Amino acid sequence: MLEAAVERGRQVLPGVTLVRAGEPMAALFVVRSGSAKRYSVTLEGTEQVHGFILPGEAVGLEGFAGGRYLCEVSALEALHYCRVPMRKLEQLLERLPGLRREILRLLGQALDEAQRLHGELAQRDARGRVAHFLADLSERLARRGLSPTEFRLSMNRADIASHLGLTLETISRALSAFKREGWLRVRARDISVLRPEALAALGSGCA
Amino acid sequence: MLEAAVERGRQVLPGVTLVRAGEPMAALFVVRSGSAKRYSVTLEGTEQVHGFILPGEAVGLEGFAGGRYLCEVSALEALHYCRVPMRKLEQLLERLPGLRREILRLLGQALDEAQRLHGELAQRDARGRVAHFLADLSERLARRGLSPTEFRLSMNRADIASHLGLTLETISRALSAFKREGWLRVRARDISVLRPEALAALGSGCA
DNA sequence: AGCGGCACTTGACGCAGATCAAATTTGCGC
DNA sequence: GCGCAAATTTGATCTGCGTCAAGTGCCGCT
16 A cells, blocks of 8 residues: 555664654654654653554654654664655545555554553553553564564563553562463563463453 | 535534444544543443543544544533534545645644653653643643633543543542642632642643 | 673562542532 | 432542662673
């Protein structure tokens, strides 16, 4: 769908910032492989992590709000991506009704995810949030054909904590608890999910 | 911009549900006067409030994700709104580049607000969240030319609590605390903001 | 291989906010 | 205006998570 307008084959190293808050929105990005974190910097200079971007997902959608990016996005791993310049995108939107629907779908989906996240987090306790985070990650990986039960976390505990509104110690304790109960195997950033149903249940509401 | 496609003059009474999760997205709504709450119903049957809709704001944007609405929206007060049928909207998107940009802007803005909300809530304590809620409401009212310092809450404490991830008792205590400190006058659902700067500061990060 | 630093884990303790319970206020129908 | 049910406030207690602090293990560097 987007193929016609794509600039292919770009890549960056871990730690590199793809877009910065306040920059004019020159292009839309789609991640091909690797992962990134989306965050903003608060007045006090601390990072607030809004979410993580996996292969197949878009970067910079909030830029449509006012023609400027509103968060920072930086690579957590070596990242391949493609880039659709806005100028080109606008021309294509003129001609391709399918592309219009596709872009609206992406935005609607992102909006739904953001709202759903807010809801989930607002209600659940620490373990429920971590379970939800893992179940969500697992599902998104599966959607791209990657293993939903064996994966490596590309972000550190502090990033997860910021994203979930917890502290890094609490993340660590939750993971240890899941390990103790036989739901996970955890070795540093490598995760094996042993009881996906248990995680999913805890993450989406059942006590 | 949307004027050409609008069906005007519809209205509903408080408590009426405008759209339901799962229904096909037949139209986009814009609220003209009154207010509504956007929420979803969890597996256990409890409501999770995602946000409140004020005059000038759109209903049903997440529907773009898959052609179906994903939350329920119901009126908190007598509500006037207009309705743009999707069929009509798609035709117009074909012809009006300005309208395309406007719809994308609305979605981008909604996305940004959802993400920003998540960030704000994840970090702040109970009083900070309530302050943020009031400051946000105040700003949105001002944007529509309504008084930012004298207003009536159209939602009950439980709805605010659900939205902010707190309990209704905590909402009540926070309001009482602000009253005691001379930042607000509170009488049931009528609010007078006496020190908007104090609320805004507490709501956006300064301890 | 050995060292140093950083990411993570684990423990002890205190407090903000949840929970349970009761009193008070508000607003609506008659 | 009266009375009742629902909404809100206030109080007392309990608990999960944040905070501070001390390990432990992992990885890259020389």
